[in-house]
Amino acid sequence: MSFREKSAWIMSAALIVGGLIYFLPVLSGWTGSGQLPSPLMPQLVAYTVCLVTIAIVGHIVITALAPKEADAPVDEREKLIFDRAGHYSSYVLAAGVLVSLGTYLLSANGDLLFYVVFASLVASHLAEYLLQIVFYRTSV
Amino acid sequence: MGRKPPITNRVRELREQHGAMTQAALGDAIGVTRQTVIAIEQNRYSPSLESAFRIARLFGVGLEDVFSWDE
DSSP states (O other): OOHHHHHHHHHHHHHHHHEEEHHHHHHHHHHHHHSOOOOOOHHHHHHHHHHHHHHHHHHHHHHHHHHHHHHHHHHHHHHHHHHHHHHHHHHHHHHHHHHHHHHEEEEEEEEHHEEEEEEEEHHHHHHHHHHHHHHHSOOO | OOOOOOEEEHHHHHHHHHHTOOHHHHHHHOOOOOOHHHHHHHSOOOOOOHHHHHHHHTTTTTHHHHHEEOO
């Protein structure tokens, strides 16, 4: 497995764990009280700290295991993989933006708009890393 | 996505004929990662024209001695 595929696995894990940390309390609050909780800064800070910590520690580990690979420039196949993954993940973000706009038009709820936009951003990044993994393992 | 390119190659065979050159050594010589060499050998990736020429020149053969169109 190449350094950058390992990196994509780490970022996918970081986004999934961070997303669960952020969205699980929101969903449980919503289903528990029937009222969508307002976005709070401490939750965002916890999400950011979790994401950054997993990313930094993970990359330190994989760099220590293969320092030469970590220093190697991106090659032609990897550029193609990143371009394609970025292209397809942009559709996820676009779909999320459309859903966000529709959600706000129907509900006029700013809190819900924030959550849907934020979830779209996380989902598009996750899609980008997962597609990189798929393309690394298949033909491009 | 997932479709194999219609180009086959003899990279693995030529690499083994040249003193059992490793995939990593070939990758270093032509400027790609070992994983990309593996993908080329398994016909999961068709290299750029520049890399194809680098491979052919490294083995001292013509381009069509390395790559062929699979009808």
